[in-house]
Amino acid sequence: MLITIRQAAERLSVSTKTIYRRIKDGSLPVVKISEKDYRIDERDLEAFIQRLKTA
Numbered sequence: 264m265l266i267t268i269r270q271a272a273e274r275l276s277v278s279t280k281t282i283y284r285r286i287k288d289g290s291l292p293v294v295k296i297s298e299k300d301y302r303i304d305e306r307d308l309e310a311f312i313q314r315l316k317t318a
């Protein structure tokens with residue numbers, strides 16, 4: 264399931280700005296819906312969380 268940037272930020276207890284930084288640096292893959300609209304696959308977010316836990 265795809266979730267919004269805001270939902271991902273809430274799940275990680277960070278700001279949306281932090282999520283956008285992770286997208287920009289390539290550590291969090293996204294699906295581009297339109298010019299300014301992105302979604303994150305929940306599986307990718309879970310993998311990102313696991314990488315954070317092991318870092």
